[in-house]
Amino acid sequence: MTPILFYGVPSGCSFGSIVALEWLGQPYRLCRIEMPEMVTAEAYRRINPVGETPTLRTASGDFLSESMAILNHIGARGVDQGLGFAQGTRDFDRLNQALAFLNTTFFGAYVPLWHALEHGSEGMEKQVLVEFGRSRVRKAHADLSAMLGDRPWLLGQQRTLADAYFIGIARWNEYHQAIDRREFPNLQRLYDKLEADPAVAFAHAIEDQRPATSTGGFLGEVSFDAALDREPVAA
Template sequence: MKLYFAPGACSLSPHIVLREAGVPVELERVDLAEGRIVSTGEAFRSVNPKGYVPALEVAPGDIVTEGAAIVQHIADSHPEAGLAPAAGTLERARVNEWLTFLSSELHKAFSPLFRPDNSEEVKAAAIERVASRLDHVESVLADGRSYLTGEQFTIADAYLFTLTNWTGPTGVGLGSRSKLIAYMDRVRQRPAVLAALEAEGLLQPAA
C-alpha cells in the first residue's frame, strides 16, 4: 500500500492505523502548498482530484480517499488487529458515531484556524467551537475509560489523537482537560503511534 500524506495533517490518522494493523506501507509526502508529490514533482491532483490528503493506493490504480473511509477499509481488511468491531454490530455503530462526530464537528471546527486570511473574529469563533467539542470528549473520558469506546484502541482513537494534536499549533490548547491530556499521553506511547510520528518527523528531539 502507498499512503500519500503531509506531516501532521489528517493523514496521520490512517498512517497510525496502518502501523497498528502491521501493514507495510510506502509513504509519499505531499507538499500541500504546492499541490505536488515531493519525490516526483507530479501534481497531486493526478492521484486525488480533490487535492488533499490522505489518499491510499490499495493496489495499482485503486485509490481510496477520505480519512474515515480509509481507516475503516484498513480495519475491515485486517480484522485480526482489532481496530474496529464487526460491521453490523452496535459496537461498530459506536465507532462510526465517533468517526462522524470527529469529521463533521471537530475536524471541521479546526478548519478556519488554518486559513491565515481569516479575521481574528472568525478565528475566535472557531476556537470556541473547537473548545466545546473538546469539552464533550473530556466529559466522555471522565468515566475512566482508556479510549473513546472503552478499553480497546480503535480507528476512532487514531483520528481523535491526530485532531487533538492540532491544539498546539493553532493555539487552542488543552487547558485543564486532565482526562484528555492523560488520554493523549496514553495514545502517544503506543509503539505504532510513536513509529508514525517518527516517520513524519513529528517527534520532539531529545534534550
C-alpha cells in the same frame, strides 16, 4: 500490490492513517505529499480530484480518499486486532459514530484557526476567526471529554481507529493553543498515552524526516512517480 498511503505534510490529518497502518501490522508504504505545492498540482489531482490528503492506493490498485473511508478500509483488514469491527454489529456502529464526530465536529473546529494562520488574515478578520475557532475547539473538547468519560480509550477497553484519528487532530492544539487541554483531564490522559505509543512516535518521525522505527509493516517510502507504478521501488 502493497498499499501506499499518500500522506500530507506539514501536519496533515493523514497522521492518523499512518498510526492505524502501524497498528494494523500489515505491509504498506508511504508517499510524502508536500502541501500546498504537490497536493494542488495536476499530477496529484489525477488520483484525488479534490486535491487533499490522505489518499490510499489499496492492495487492488484503487485510489481511496477521505480519512474516514481510509480508516474504515484499514479497519476491515484489522477486525482480528480489534481496530475495526464487522459491519452491522453494535461495535461497528459505535466506531462509525466516533469517527464521524472526529471527522466533522472535532476536525471542523480547527478550520477557522487554520484559515487565519494559512491565509494571512489580519486585524478584525483574524480576531473574529480566532475567537470563533477557539469557542468551537472548546466545545468540541468538552463534548469529546464527556463521550470518553473515564474509559481508557474512546470506545472502551481497547484502542481502535478512533484513537488513531484523534491523536492526528488533537496535536493541532499545539500549533494554535486554542485551549489548555489540562482543563479536560480525560482527554489529556488519552493524549499523553497516545503520544507515548510507538506508532505515534513513528508517525511524528516520518513527518519530521527523522530516523523512524516501525513496529508495524512499514516497507519504506516511495516517490510520487514510483507510487503510481505497479511495483514501486523504495525511494
